[in-house]
Amino acid sequence: MSWIAVAIWGFIGLAGLLFVIKVLYGISIALVLPVTQGALYVSTARSRVAALLEAVTPEPGQLLVDLGCGDGRVLRHASRRYRVHAKGYELNPLAYLKARLLSVGYADVAIRRENFWKVDLSSANIVCCYLYPDVMARLAGKLRTELKPGATVVSCNFPLPGFHPDSVLRPEGRRTNDPVYIYRIRTPDMKKARDRHPAGTAPHGRQLVL
Numbered sequence: 001m002s003w004i005a006v007a008i009w010g011f012i013g014l015a016g017l018l019f020v021i022k023v024l025y026g027i028s029i030a031l032v033l034p035v036t037q038g039a040l041y042v043s044t045a046r047s048r049v050a051a052l053l054e055a056v057t058p059e060p061g062q063l064l065v066d067l068g069c070g071d072g073r074v075l076r077h078a079s080r081r082y083r084v085h086a087k088g089y090e091l092n093p094l095a096y097l098k099a100r101l102l103s104v105g106y107a108d109v110a111i112r113r114e115n116f117w118k119v120d121l122s123s124a125n126i127v128c129c130y131l132y133p134d135v136m137a138r139l140a141g142k143l144r145t146e147l148k149p150g151a152t153v154v155s156c157n158f159p160l161p162g163f164h165p166d167s168v169l170r171p172e173g174r175r176t177n178d179p180v181y182i183y184r185i186r187t188p189d190m191k192k193a194r195d196r197h198p199a200g201t202a203p204h205g206r207q208l209v210l
């Protein structure tokens with residue numbers, strides 16, 4: 001076979017493989033669409049993951065939960081860099097499989113193929129999510145009911161309706177610098193204390209929106 005034929009067959013093989021991956025991706029999304037709604041499997045850029053975790057600075061031993069963990073990149077970074085217990089829930093079969101494979105060897109990372117709406121979040125210290133506007137109001141209600149005071153919520157791209165962010169970051173990704181909202185769950189007393197302080201600028205260039 002000439003090199004031209006090899007190149008043509010190589011190209012056809014690669015295009016076929018990419019097509020199969022696209023089809024599997026589409027099927028995996030369609031299978032879980034009734035539950036996930038608009039929150040499709042799209043990953044947060046690694047540089048944004050690093051920046052948002054740096055802003056929160058989890059403490060060793062804390063429990064960090066990612067609601068809809070995709071390929072588990074937030075969990076692995078948090079476990080590696082901050083030595084937290086990291087737990088993710090993911091329904092998309094392709095994302096779940098990828099997350100499990102990539103997390104082999106991470107003793108403190110647990111990934112469950114479960115619907116996070118059915119999970120009690122009261123033991124979480126930090127909750128991360130990158131979900132879409134059509135579920136954010138429902139999520140705000142769940143977090144308000146279940147999280148304990150002092151817990152932190154990090155929401156990529158979309159705000160939690162009815163919550164007031166402590167800070168809003170704009171970490172650079174490959175294509176976007178969409179906002180990341182950071183919230184602290186407070187008791188009424190903690191809210192009063194916060195309201196006594198004027199707005200300012202936090203260290204590391206974080207914008208405080210008190």
Ligand SMILES: C[S@@+](CC[C@H](N)C(=O)[O-])C[C@H]1O[C@@H](n2cnc3c(N)ncnc32)[C@H](O)[C@@H]1O
Nearest residue numbers: 036041042043044068069070090091092115116
């Ligand atoms: C935009 S992706 C974010 C992935 C990951 N958190 C990240 O930032 O890279 C949202 C993920 O949430 C998952 N998801 C949406 N609703 C879910 C639910 N109720 N239970 C479990 N996973 C869910 C989707 O399958 C999707 O993979």
